[in-house]
Amino acid sequence: MPHDIGAQSHWHEPGANQKAGYGKFGRPASRYDLFMQSEGIPIFRDLGVSNVRNLPLQPWKRLGGKGSYIQLWGTEGKWGNYVVEVPGAGALNVEKHMFEKICFVVEGRGTTEVWLEGDKKRHIFEWQKGSLFSIPLNAYHRIVNATSSPALILCGTTGPNVMNALNSVDAVFNNAYQFRDRFSGADDFYKPNEDIEPDPVRGLAMRRTNLIPDIVNCELPLDNRRSPGYRRIEPYMTENTFYLWIAQHENGRYSKAHAHTSAAVLLCLTGKGYTYTWPEHLGPTPWKDGKGDEVRRLDYEPGGIVTAAPGGNRWYHQHFGVSKEPFRLTAWFGPHAPGREAGVPGEKHTDVGAIDLPDGGTAIPYWMEDPFLRQEYANTLKREGAENRMEEKFYEPGTKYSFAD
Ligand SMILES: [Fe+2]
Structure with a gap:
């Protein structure tokens, strides 16, 4: 037993019917x-x-x-x-x-x-x-x-x-190591590159570029994974592990909810809106099930930020742009890129956030979501004088329809 580190650190072996340790404790600062x-x-x-x-x-x-x-x-x-x-x-x-x-x-x-x-x-x-x-x-x-x-x-x-x-x-x-593989010194190192290629993991649109002069107005290719007409690009910058993307929902259309663990923070670039986020265990219809008080909401304008999964574990999150203009956002993840979770290399993996619940993913199709969301969105757009472009067919039970014509 250590007797030389002060009374506070004095350790006692637990009795036969006790467990070692405090049981409850304050989370330490990193x-x-x-x-x-x-x-x-x-x-x-x-x-x-x-x-x-x-x-x-x-x-x-x-x-x-x-x-x-x-x-x-x-x-x-x-x-x-x-x-x-x-x-x-x-x-x-x-x-x-x-x-x-x-x-x-x-x-x-x-x-x-x-x-x-x-x-x-x-x-x-x-x-x-x-x-x-x-x-x-x-x-x-x-x-x-x-x-x-x-x-x-x-x-x-x-x-x-x-x-x-x-x-x-x-x-x-104060580290002398030079990452020449990350900074070539080439004259065009900070020349924006607009070429689009598939990202090597999920095959989504990617740009290798160390600078984008204007992410609020730059072109975005069609993606369709989150809402009909959804556009998206992921910039791959200075050989970083830091993962991010830039995306846009059409005006009058909102994102489907999906669930994953924490890391993602969204930054609103154009339009204004709100995000709902709730623990996955509450299920896809928390308001209908009387658990609406456990759902978190944040309202924002351009420059606003919100965390997608505040509880760390898998949380559903869903974003609603309520302006007359499209709702553009960028999401930052650090090195915790979706599709790169721990697992055996080469093992079959799926883009669960983009696949609907009935097909094995975590995305809630519009027809399975809580009816409160559609109603509230319609009311909010009316109040804002913005056009509602959610179509009846998006909500047909069992429909696989998830993109615009
Ligand atoms: Fe997400």
Whole structure:
């Protein structure tokens, strides 16, 4: 028995009818949690927020601007998130880190410089409101504001993954390894690539590009997996493991619900709307079954974010755009890409989120969903003066119909 580590740590063997340990205990802070706390800026933990522009920011000594960490429920340890304000006519401090980072420009216009130690020149590219770019792993970078107003950037990282695994802050920020395989130094490294290819796992539309100048208005190819006329692309950026996609529902049409474990956070890009999310064990019709009070809801506008599965385990989630315009969103997952869950390589796997419940997936077809949803959507669109384009045939019992003509 250890007798040299203080009274609080004194361990007693349980009696014959007792189990070892406390049984109930406070969840410990991870290395990344402790790191966030040490940075002196707020840490926002919730289901989501209607607009990240409304988050309170505090001066961020390490980065040089103001910021707030964001860790929506269910994403803990799965990926990192923060907003940072770049001062008007200023720049953030130079940094490099052993985690991947994608950046979405919520507000502002400016440039980013990227380089590796020993490089003769810095790569410089421009960004504006709506731009999405990625910083190659452990590359030096500097984010510069081109205007006199502050710029606001939302970043997604693999910070928690790497920091918790290495259990060292210094190894993350002070590491000499150069990932030349992720940052070639080619002149066209940050030239947007618009070519579309099938992603190697699920065969969905993918773009290999390290910068997209405007994800709010860029072209999206037809996908049809979530709603009739649904469009979608997944950007593959700087050889990242960080998974994300950009998608759009047609105006007046809402997403089918589906269930999976936590990681996904949705960011509203155009339109306004709301998301419902509920534990899978409540089933596809929670309101009808008297469990509506266990369903969580978040309303948002462009700049709003919501976590898809706040409880960690499989949760259904369903998104409703209620504007006259299409509802565009981007979803960020960190390295937890659907289709890449643990399992034997080569084993048969299915895109369960895109397959309806009767066919073995987790998607709730419109005809099986809670009638409350359709009614509420119709009422909301009427109130908003927006056209309802959900067709009667989407709701025919047993129909396999799930896409537009
Ligand atoms: Fe999902």
